[in-house]
Amino acid sequence: MDYFSKNIKYLRHLKNLSQETLAEELCVNRSRIAAHESNRTKPNVEMLLAISNFFKIPIDAILKTDLSKLNGNSFIELGNQRILFPITVDIDNEDLIEIVPIKASAGYLSGYDDPEYIEQLQKIKLPFLPTGKHRAFPIKGDSMLPMKDGAFVIGRFIEDRSQIKTGNTYVLLTKNDGMVYKRVFNNIAFNNSLLLMSDNKFYNDYSVPMDDILELWEFTCSINTQEYSKEELKISCIMNMMNELGIELKALEKLVS
Numbered sequence: 313m314d315y316f317s318k319n320i321k322y323l324r325h326l327k328n329l330s331q332e333t334l335a336e337e338l339c340v341n342r343s344r345i346a347a348h349e350s351n352r353t354k355p356n357v358e359m360l361l362a363i364s365n366f367f368k369i370p371i372d373a374i375l376k377t378d379l380s381k382l383n384g385n386s387f388i389e390l391g392n393q394r395i396l397f398p399i400t401v402d403i404d405n406e407d408l409i410e411i412v413p414i415k416a417s418a419g420y421l422s423g424y425d426d427p428e429y430i431e432q433l434q435k436i437k438l439p440f441l442p443t444g445k446h447r448a449f450p451i452k453g454d455s456m457l458p459m460k461d462g463a464f465v466i467g468r469f470i471e472d473r474s475q476i477k478t479g480n481t482y483v484l485l486t487k488n489d490g491m492v493y494k495r496v497f498n499n500i501a502f503n504n505s506l507l508l509m510s511d512n513k514f515y516n517d518y519s520v521p522m523d524d525i526l527e528l529w530e531f532t533c534s535i536n537t538q539e540y541s542k543e544e545l546k547i548s549c550i551m552n553m554m555n556e557l558g559i560e561l562k563a564l565e566k567l568v569s
Contacts, residue, residue, distance in 0.1 A: 315378050317351035322380045323367050324349075338362045408435040409466065412491075414450040421490045424527060438466070441532060445469040449483045449491060449529070455510040456481070456493055463536045465493055467529025473500065473522065475530075484508070485527035486520055 324334050324345075331349070335342040340359070347353040355363070364371045373379065410433040412420055423429030436448070451463045459465070467483045470476065478498045484506075485491050497507035497517075505519045 314376075316355060316375055317349055319374050319377075319379045320345070320363060321349040323363075323369070323374075327367075337366055408437055409441075409446045409448055410435055411448040411464070412450060414452065414462070417450050417452070417491055421485060421526075424485055441466070442468065446532060447529060448535070449493065451493055451534075455512050455515045456495075457512045459493070459511075459534060460536055463534055465529075465534050466532045468532050470528040470530050473528070476500070476506070476528065477530075481531040483527075483529040483531075484520070484525055487524045487526065489520075 324331070329337075331345045332342045335345045338345075338359070339362075344353070344359075348355060348359075360371050360374070364374060367374075369379075410430055412433060419429070438446075446466055446468050448464045448466045451459050451465055452461055454461060465481075465483055470482070476482075476496060476498050478496065481493065481495045483491065483493050484496075492508065494508035495511060497509060499505045499507055499519065500522060503519075504523075505521045506525070507517055507519050509517045
């Protein structure tokens with residue numbers, strides 16, 4: 313809790329609140345706010361929850377991060393909660409792309425909103441990318457052929473869920489399945505979920521409720537770490553045509569029904 317006392321004072325000043333006003337909002341005595349800000353007392357669970365809900369900032373960020381060193385772009389709005397979203401830049405203030413390595417991908421679910429976890433990831437700069445926050449994710453398995461196992465997908469972070477496009481591919485971080493790369497059918501208007509489809513039809517489609525989706529990254533480009541053979545290239549062309557046809561048919565079925 314090294315940063316708690318500093319952060320509560322900083323957040324109070326950001327909202328132009330006096331100790332007395334903040335105390336009234338949290339239904340506690342002003343002396344308790346003063347004690348926390350001077351680090352004379354440690355907060356209990358109820359106080360942490362109250363502060364987190366009031367400022368709409370995760371408890372973990374309040375305890376572990378010096379919020380005074382962050383800028384406004386370090387947080388994003390997800391529902392009614394502001395999530396810490398570290399953005400790294402080089403000495404020229406240009407955005408860097410964090411690379412989630414294969415060995416670290418299993419820990420991404422627990423570290424995706426932890427600045428210390430993101431900070432230790434390797435970073436690259438790809439100046440040809442469009443505007444937006446990008447991150448590189450490893451591909452495992454063969455569910456999204458012809459994307460090879462070991463390739464990397466670079467995705468653009470999608471904050472506004474209304475931007476999700478049926479037929480496009482996304483890297484999704486979900487509560488139950490962790491990190492997955494799938495083609496998406498947007499069912500938000502129907503039942504507030506996304507239908508995730510594999511390009512390799514050996515794998516079944518499945519739905520994920522929007523409440524279970526922690527992050528969403530739209531495909532921008534891919535980096536293959538292995539060369540394709542002539543046979544693989546021929547197969548990939550055929551599969552791409554079949555996949556595009558399948559997506560169009562699914563969209564047509566939905567309109568007809």
